Amino acid sequence: MTKADEKFMQVNMGPQHPSTHGVLRLLVTTDGEVLSGVKPYIGYLHRALEKIAERVTYPQFTPFTDRLDYLASMNCNLAYAMTVEKLLNIEVPRRAQILRVIMAELNRISSHLIAFGSFSSDMGAFTPFLFGIREREFINDLFEIACGARLTYNYIRIGGVSKDIPGGFIEKTREFLDYFPAKIKEYNELLSYNAIFIKRLANIAVISPDDAFDYGITGPNLRASGIKWDLRREEPYLIYNELDFDVPVGKGEMGKTGDAWDRYMMRIYEMEQSAKIVRQCLDLLAPGDYTAKVSKVLKPPAGEVYVRAENPRGELGFYLISDGSTKPYRLKIRAPSFANLSIIPKLARGVMIADLIAIIGSMDIILPEIDR
């Protein structure tokens, strides 16, 4: 420590801190309330998932992808399943594709509900958090009907989905979709357009489009900066090219484009769009196979493949190298939160402690995915 550093105080925020979203540790250098630097330390939740992938077979790794981003297990399952399918050249039946889209979009809604809720509780309003949880329960119930689990679904498998949806699922989903828009309106009244909330977030931690590209930011955080980039549109997978939905982008409604409020609001808009997608998919659902014929022992040809999908938190990519055996030779996971986290030290310079919480919350990072 030099003489100049003595005017600063170093504070350890995390790994046990109420709003670091898990076990993120931030070494914060402050001058009173104003931060002069933030250094994230990660790895408290490291489970060596990439290494585990090398010792389990291809189908066996699917449950582990549940544990990547546990708030969006379906999307992680989906990305992994698509990776292996691409390697094996499996054609997924249409019904399975539609079911996958339904599940992925429902999970996007539930993930964004948690993002919305935990962000609001970071901002000091606890009630929206519980409202978000309440709506998420509906989706959890739907998933429970479909696959039997409420958090780690392991539903989307290589070749299709694990089982067909039971009767009553479609009706219940429609019920949820009818119920949901009123709740979004309630969230907006309660939180989104609240003057205090806007004042806390507008013009805070503005990410310019250039910065967003430089740091590899993806997902709602990238779109909040005004860049219309959604893999569901740019590289349509499954049946997304048949569906009619908008890609919301940040317009700087309350301040500069790409500020924390824009990032927050992207998630509200995306929930609306996802609900729209699910509704269309329910109409498209026609009888058919729920899974392609996949042999029990998968032996993909030697080769490598990279597949990415639009997760609630951004672009989740799996880079898979196969040596022709039953187990992956190497599996690299490109976690969106990891890239999104990397910009936090840049954003959190010269802001206040309360703003740092707003920045972390608005990036909506999730630690299991970062640490893997």
Place this chain on the structure above:
Amino acid sequence: MAGYFKKMYHSISTVLTGLGVTIKYGINPKTEVTQQYPEVKREPPDGFRGKLFVDINICTGCTACARICPVDAITLKTVRDENKKLRPVLFDIDNARCIYCGLCVEACPVDNCLYFEKKYEFSAYSKQDLISHFGLGEVKPAESKTEDKKTEAEKEGKEAAQ
């Protein structure tokens, strides 16, 4: 100056809107969604992935479940009985290790042999108590030929590879 009052009006009106949302819940007790857990128990839907159960009498001891399990929660030991059929003498499922992914249930070739119960309350005081033992214990062996899980798994793997 006009901006000053406009800002003030905006703040007050949005705060009042928010208060209007919460008071609707505050004065209406019917909005509560809590289930009083020990008194009211949720009935899980069909296909719920609860505790694993094995109908050991129809188990063929094929060890497909033990091989597919990603977390090695199933320990199987089989013995050939007098009819030269494979019987599981040891069939332990460690519920503390199990991640309830359902791969074993799908791998099981026998209908209604290995399946999920709807049971979701099985806390225990020690990790040992969380292991469910389904094994037959002793089987009248024709020949004392035991095959443990690992060798069986390797054999099966080889067969599949061919």
Place this chain on the structure above:
Amino acid sequence: MTELINRILTGMSTTMPLTRLLITILIMVVSTAIVLAVSLLYEGFATYAERKVAGDIQARIGPNRVGPYGLLQFVADGVKLLLKEDIIPFYADRWLFIIAPYIVFTVSFAAFVPLSYSDHVSIANLNVGVLYMIAISSVVSMAILMGAWGSNNKWSLFGGMRAVAQIVSYEIPIVLSLLAAIIIPASLNLRDIIAYQSGGLGIFRWLVFNNPFTLIAFFVYFIAAIAEVNRTPFDIPEAESEIVAGYHTEYTGMRFAFFFMAEYGDMFVVSAIAATLFLGGWQIPFIGGIPMPVWLREVLQIGVFFTKVFLLIYVMMWIRWTLPRLRVDQLMELCWKYLTPIALFNLIGASVWVLLLHDKGVYDIIARVFTR
């Protein structure tokens, strides 16, 4: 209180000065004990009420396990806190650390003294009641800083510094808005102020309806009072999502409970001041003019007073569970750019009103027009 002692003493046959002194002390101790017991009971129920109100607003139930409707929850909590390990951090400043919660609690308890609960029930009828209340409630900031500094914890220090800045700043709008009300009855004695508000069906001569300026003063006071007692949206000294628990991060068990109870005590005090100065205190609405026995009148008056106070506390809780938290600089902005100037101009307006119309309120003017 003094009158009570005098009455008892004049009824006594003894004239021994020592006996008189002892009896005086005894009466004081007993009455203090009664008030302490009542305030502790209130604080216990207030914590219960807070959780129940939060439950209602958040579409949950709230505590309902201990006792009927969970009413005895606070007893269980109190027992738990008493049995908890009393941890004093090794590097803490022991004396400051130990003494701070007692000062905070004593101060919040001492503010109960000049309150006038009914025509005859009050502990001390101070002729500088309002001044005393304002003065005693400022001591809290010192005690909080003692605890925060003594904890030798960086989060505590943040909380302590925030608390002092906030409480000291918000004293100003509080005093200015109270002044706008006080100049009408021209008294600092709480009982005189309440007595002034009699008539007009027990409602229309409340100072809050006296003139437009007192109405504004009431709202300014109430907002500032919420800040004074560190509650959301102004709870930055203990903002759990930013600085863990603020000034009481290191406190456990009963020491923590003292801080906690003091918060609810302060809520009562600021609400009681609002009820006394603006809402007519114990003036019974509508049926106040009907002749009734003294004991019934006293009971009704106490009931009316507490109803008013609890309604204000309910509003505070309602606000807490609705709004997000302000940032520390925005809190100061609210105080210095909005509340203080408004209160200041308001005071000028109220003074002009009094100068022109003496103590005639809107009701008096209307009543005179009608009776003419």
